[in-house]
Amino acid sequence: MTGSAVKILVVDDEPPIRKLLRVGLTAQGYEVQEAPNASAARQSVADDMPDLIVLDLGLPDTSGHDLLQEWRDKGLSMPVVILSSRTDEAGIVKALESGADDYVTKPFGINELGARIRVALRHRLQQQGEKAIFQTGGLSIDLVKRIVKVDGMEIKLSPKEYDILRVYVRQLRQKIEQIPDQPHYITTETGVGYRLREPD
Numbered sequence: 608m609t610g611s612a613v614k615i616l617v618v619d620d621e622p623p624i625r626k627l628l629r630v631g632l633t634a635q636g637y638e639v640q641e642a643p644n645a646s647a648a649r650q651s652v653a654d655d656m657p658d659l660i661v662l663d664l665g666l667p668d669t670s671g672h673d674l675l676q677e678w679r680d681k682g683l684s685m686p687v688v689i690l691s692s693r694t695d696e697a698g699i700v701k702a703l704e705s706g707a708d709d710y711v712t713k714p715f716g717i718n719e720l721g722a723r724i725r726v727a728l729r730h731r732l733q734q735q736g737e738k739a740i741f742q743t744g745g746l747s748i749d750l751v752k753r754i755v756k757v758d759g760m761e762i763k764l765s766p767k768e769y770d771i772l773r774v775y776v777r778q779l780r781q782k783i784e785q786i787p788d789q790p791h792y793i794t795t796e797t798g799v800g801y802r803l804r805e806p807d
Contacts, residue, residue: 612638616657631717645669679706
């Protein structure tokens with residue numbers, strides 16, 4: 608696997624649906640985690656924050672609407688794609704207004720769901736002020752598929768190497784820079800990498 612696979616948490620109380628999603632999304636290159644109810648979903652998010660959640664509304668212990676609202680109230684911004692058999696307009700509108708990124712009704716096609724997941728991931732990157740593909744010189748990083756290329760050749764990175772390459776530096780800039788997109792303290796030096804800027 609190249610880089611670190613995008614982690615998707617599937618929250619659904621129906622084992623056949625979870626199996627279908629696990630097989631289908633794994634085939635598309637995603638790392639899939641499963642939760643059969645809201646309690647397990649909360650624990651999974653707390654233990655290992657997913658990149659995206661596929662959420663069923665009809666959970667046995669807490670409604671999907673309430674769980675989504677709970678996450679958004681806590682400031683968690685990971686994309687959430689609702690997967691539900693409910694087709695009433697009021698339910699769909701409520702989910703979208705609660706912070707869902709998309710709504711897919713059962714039955715569904717796995718390829719369509721995969722396309723909607725990619726769109727949700729791209730939209731979230733754009734909202735954070737980032738392009739889906741970061742490019743500088745011969746280096747190209749697909750932030751959705753987590754594919755790194757140098758001069759057109761794909762480079763295999765471990766998950767930790769990928770995180771260091773992109774995520775950690777971005778997080779540091781978000782915390783210490785007044786304007787993260789125009790870094791003053793952690794600068795990028797062509798051909799060298801990142802460096803702490805010396806006093807003027």
